[in-house]
Amino acid sequence: MSTRDFLVELGTEELPPKALKKLSVAFAAELKDWLDTEDITYGNVEIFAAPRRLAVRISNLAEKGDGGVVEKFGPYSNIAFDANGKPTKAAEGFAKSNGISMDQVSKITDSKGERLYYRVEGHGTITSTTLIAAVDHSLGKLPVPKRMRWGSSRVEFVRPVHWILMLFGNQDIYEANNAQTEQQKEMLGRILGLQPGKTTRGHRFHAPGEIVIEHPSEYQDKLRAAYVMASFSERGTLIKEQVTAEGKKLGGEAVISDDLLDEVTALNEWPVALAGSFDEDFLRVPPEALVSSMKEHQKYFHVMKDGKLLPNFITIANIESKDPQQVISGNEKVIRPRLSDAAFFWDTDRKNPLASRFPKLENVVWVNGLGSTADKTRRISVLASKIAEHIGADVALVQRAAHLCKNDLVSNMVTEFTDLQGLAGKYYAEHDGEPADVAAAMVEQYMPAFAGDALPATQTGTLIALADRLDSLVGLFGTGQLPTGSKDPFALRRASLGVLRLLVEKQINIDLGDLIDWALANEWATELRADTKATLTEYMLDRFSAWYQDENIPTGVFQSVRALGVTNALDINRRVQAVFTFGKLEAAQALAAANKRVSNILAKNGGENVEAKVNAELLQQAEEKALAEQVAAKKAVVEPLLANGDYSAALTELAGLREVVDAFFDNVMVIADDEAVKNNRLALLKQLSGLFMAIADISVL
Structure with missing residues (x-):
């Protein structure tokens, strides 16, 4: 074609x-x-x-x-033609339905014989x-x-x-x-x-x-x-090469973030990198403030050397100037007042302690119906303190960090450079002589900020981050402001994943239900919905499921644990990891199938009413005796492991039951004619099931 x-x-x-x-x-x-x-x-x-x-x-x-090809299959010849070979009504109907005459009808043979056939060639666009x-x-x-x-x-x-x-x-x-x-x-x-x-x-x-x-x-x-590079990727590569080269000329390394590179690439048709400088006196200002000013306002790349900011910048001109120095001078004049603003905010903010800004939070609405940012800060303090008491953390440090955590939001620096929230608070807390963990918590409260982001390094920061997210989730779910479809204006999906990561990776052994109860017990500006706990718990478990899918852990693994109704995130993760490892064992599929069979048998025969007490005198066949003996032996080994939360070792131990379980089902009729024998065998299966169900319902694997 x-x-x-x-x-x-x-x-x-x-x-x-x-x-x-x-x-x-x-x-x-x-x-x-x-x-x-x-x-x-x-x-x-x-x-x-x-x-x-x-x-x-x-x-x-x-x-x-292409238009495609359409094939039409009609009646078989013994139906399409009478004894004299003339078309029947069935044949004529086939031709008519396709808008053709009988002369245009073909025949084709398949496994059942000869039949009418018509092939339509598509005309195509x-x-x-x-x-x-x-x-x-x-x-x-x-x-x-x-x-x-x-x-x-x-x-x-x-x-x-x-x-x-x-x-x-x-x-x-x-x-x-x-x-x-x-x-x-x-x-x-x-x-x-x-x-x-x-x-x-x-x-x-x-x-x-x-x-x-x-x-x-x-x-x-x-x-x-005509001085236009039409390819976005080609321009981006050229800009990166030019900026890198200019950074080396300055004796440092240009920092090139993907987002700034894409934005600068989109701003220029004919990129030319030029390096400029600014007064070294500005380096007394926190480097993040200077970088923010250069990056956000001017789209400049900054330069680092040995971990320190150099008094230079690299800009991309959309023109091949005959006088590059004039372009550089113009950019230097533009950046000077920007950096002067940052220096002014830095100097002005430090004249008053960070703690003195708290009253201003009373006038900052957090979310309509949920009070001010000061109200939220008080709730964070109460909740974080409760968690600290539960895990033996320093309550005084947590309370101090909570009191200060949002104060920088009303500082001049953050008002101008919103992306410095937390960082500004950290610098101001350090300037005021606050404890190191308290200062660190000003930044760490926002961690993790995105999937894969680092977690807080300090325990104080961890608890502020956890309490802040829980407060947001409870308040917004409690007022019906849930994420819907692609809309999540309050980033609650990210907040819930943050809570789960903090609990799991920081080994915080507290049930989600308890955490939500503690948050609900705080003082709220409005009455929260009665179903808040149930709805939020379910939502967070769904986020857990999504997390494991991203980790390439099969859905069935998480569902096997979720089936137990466990809501302790740390405990859930230990179980999931254990089941995931167990699933790789040779015995896993056979035992999963056996557990499913056990579940079905028990469900049809009283289920929860079956008493898990085996009478050794009623055991008749060698296979059921062997199973009873092994179940008792494994129970003695597994129970201490379960008490210590070592689910992986417990499942590895239980994997050894495969042979006796297979032998039991191959040779023993569970539903015996003798009622006492039947009930005894059901009790044995109840014991077997109970060993696995103490970890997960592996029948769903």
Whole structure:
């Protein structure tokens, strides 16, 4: 089948830099979905994205869709024809239903004999006729939260669109459809109110004029000649190389975060790295404040040497200047007042102790209906202290950390640089002479901030982090503000996973139910729902399940533990890890199947009413005697292990029951005619089941 290369470029005003990469990927994905739906084959798909353009190039795009093949099977010949060979009503009905005559009907033979058959070749979509619709549809599906209008048109997009380039082979889309007159072009359609053509534009300053693209293969080279690097990934790689090189020239190492690199890549069509400097006096300010100012406000990369910030920055200019020093000087002038602000906030905030800011929290609403941030801080203090008492931690340190933990939110530094919450508190606490653990807790309360993030290093920080998250979960669940679908405005999924990680990885042996009860017992500005505990517990167990799936632990492993109704996170994890290890043993599947059989037998014969007391005198067969003996022996070994929470060793021990269990079921009829013998055997199975159920319900594996 004939193919052509396809290119579409949307020329716009500057697109939102933080959304550019996502928009470009989505644009290509939507186009591919459209082509797949139309059964139009294609080769490599390339994505291009720059500040003023979104583009997709598709190689070897078929000129026509496959259309598919449809096969119709009719009645067998003994039904389709009478004794004289004439078509019956069944045959005529088959032909009529397919809109054909009997002359067009074929025959095919299968295992049952000869039958009527009709093969329909699909016509397929003419690709050129559908491309405008494909692009228009794809643009309409892009993840754009807010669209805008411009001029007098009612057309909407994320930014005003000024041109559209669209080539199918060496023809623009109208030429490809032989649309010559304006009427024919209008019938074929527009995209965002514009007629696609063969022209694009270069760099806004270096090459602002129109550029004619004769074939998709010319796209990158012609734009590069016009000072535009169309490939997002190519620009990103170049920026990284340039910034790294500039950092080395300064005698340090440039710090390149992925998020800043992507944003800077989205801001520049023709990146040129330039290094500047600032007054060393600013280095007295906490480095995080300086970095935040450079990164968030100016999009600069900072430079480190031996773990210390250098008084330099690296910026990316979107122009190849004839006088780079002038560009550098301009950036140095811009950054100076920013850093001066940070220094002013630092000096001003330290004039008053961190503790003195607490009263201001009374005027900061935490969540409507749940009181102020001061109220939340008091609840954190009570809950964290309760947990500290339970595990033998330093209650005084915890209470002090809780009292200070949110105070930096009303500081000048955090008001200006919101990403410094916690860090600012740590520096101010250290300046005030607070204990090291208290100062550390100012930062650690927000850990873990994301999946895989580090946990607090101090016990004080751990308990503040735990109490803070539990308070948020209980308060928001208690007022019905639960996550729904993809919406989780209060990041409760992350908070719940944080609680579970803290409990498990910090070895905090407290039941979730108790923790929720303690949080509920606090003073709340509004009455919380009666089902808060049940709903939140269930939700957190669901998060536990998701956690284990991410760890590639089969769902059945967690469900085997969840079936017991255990709600102690640390205990759950020990059981899950034990069952996961047990599942790799050779005996695991056989014992899981046996336990399922035991569960079914017990369920049909009284279940919970079966008394787990075996009468040795009623044991008749060698196999049941052997099983009873082994169950008793294993019980003596396993019970101390269970008391110490060593579930892995207990399951390894129980794996040794496989042979006697198999022999029992192969040779012993549980439901005996003698009622006493039957009940005794049920009691034996109840004992066997009880050994495993003390750890997990392995029958669900």
